[in-house]
Amino acid sequence: MQRICVIGGSRYFGKLLVGRLQTAGHQVTVINRGSTPAPAGVEHLVVDRDDEAALMAALDARTFDVVVDQVCYTPVQAAIAARVFSGRTRRYVMTSTIEVYDPATAALPTVPLGTPVSEESVDPTTWHVAMDLPWHDDAYLEAHYAEGKRQAEAVLAQVGSFAFASVRSAHVLGGGAREFTGRLAHYAERITRGEGITVHAKALPTVFIHYQELADLLVWATAADFTGPVNACSDGPLDVYDFAEIVARQAGREAVYRTVPEDEEASPFSFDRHYAMSNARAKLLGFSFSRTTDWLPGAVAETLAAPAAPHA
Template sequence: MRNICVIGGSRYFGKHLVTLERDAGNHVTVINRGSTEPLPGTTTLVADRDDERQLRAALGTRTFDVVVDQICYTPRQAELARRVFAGRTGRYVMTSTMEVYDPATFATPPPGPAAAPLTEGHLDLAALPAARDTDGGADPATAYAEGKRRAEAVLLSDPEFDTVSVRTAHVLGGGGEDFTGRLAHYTERIAAGRPVDVHPDPRPTSFVHHREIARFLRWAAAGTFTGPVNAASHGALDVTGLSELIGAEAGVRPRYRTVAEGAASPFSFDRSYAMDNGRAARLGFDFSRVEDWLPGAAAESLAHLA
């Protein structure tokens, strides 16, 4: 039995991760603010992860085989976590995002072939600006991506423990698991015969099912590798490919309307930053294909509309 700590982990795919670990016979400790009911068979510590004194008090003398951090968004949070968990764990898995690659969120986009699937090495964390935290005046998408980039840089540079940053693709699930509401955006519009707003030349992006990313995080927590790793189902899709798969499930041919950049639907991008999942595959994770699970997720979303 392993001793697992999950920071966050009370909702969405974090809850799936906690359930997988618990059902495998591991002891799971969840750290959150106490706003949700704890899962049976787990231990909940109530603390604000931004309050170092409160977090240390809640942890007491506890140590863990691995910590999975679901809610690390800024370098300040990463620095605090590195201080608090130094000596408490030998492995730390941070849930990051594919948004770290988005060229639209860089002041100067990184060099490289923008149209190619992006490997982990495409982002040079050491080349990030040295500022301690993100610019509060930045737009939300840029602040989110830059916060994740710099949080990764803090944890991966001169680490106190073996560290992995999992760069997740866009997570999708149907029905009650559609935590962003983005899949519902498509199923509602397509089922009603309303047009999907797209860029003139939409570019592909990467996706992963909500249960697959939970399995991936559990696999990463049990591994021995370190560094950044991309997590995405096989098969990048642009907005029309996504819509066609949903339309086939709905029995409706999607309609499209070309719009200006700011008005496009979610997952319609005018730049490519689909991810290469080759590192994780070589390390032994068996990804699904997006075409295999997206119809089922769309069916769940369509049923949720009824």
């Protein structure tokens, strides 16, 4: 049994993570702002993680074997966590994102087209941190989501007094109405209604992961001893045409496409630049991934069966 603290953990794969840790017999503490109650048997500390003094007071004398941070988006938040959990945990696992590799958001090493992007492309131990940027501004943070994640990783890797690992997640799908991004629902609804999907003519592939598989990987990461980043994606990249055709088959319809120039925004999984991740490091460390094409049809069916979101 381990003492595990989950920051966030109130919805989607974070909620599933908490349940699986509890089922495995771990002593689980959840920290969030209290919008959703924790499951029975899970300690719940209601506090804003951005309020350093309040977080310190809420933790009191508690210590943990592992902290899993689901909601760290900026270097400011990471710096608070590094100070607060200094001496309180031996291991810190942060949920990060494929977006750290997006070449449109930073000057990154060029990866040959078709070569899966490895963790070395963004090294948190050397990444520059700028604490004086307007990270508290919601609009700025939304526009700089990828850089916020890169710098948050960098702070925890460079100044944390614990073993640090980041899990860089691919695009997370599955769960029907639980999938709060709405991206799969976007395709399901448009294809079902016969509406066009905006795509790039030469759309490049990306990678995905089922929310249950991501929860499994995070549970695995709490018990592992690796440090540094690890990419989390199912086997088998798909481009937007592959993706839409799987949705269309499940919906019993034909996908209709509308092509836009490369420099224009298209639908969520149409990319005009390459940053599909490699999952080779996680495999070498012992994690086994499913194939995207094995679980995606079921995830589409679940989305099609979910109540439609209201339209304005």
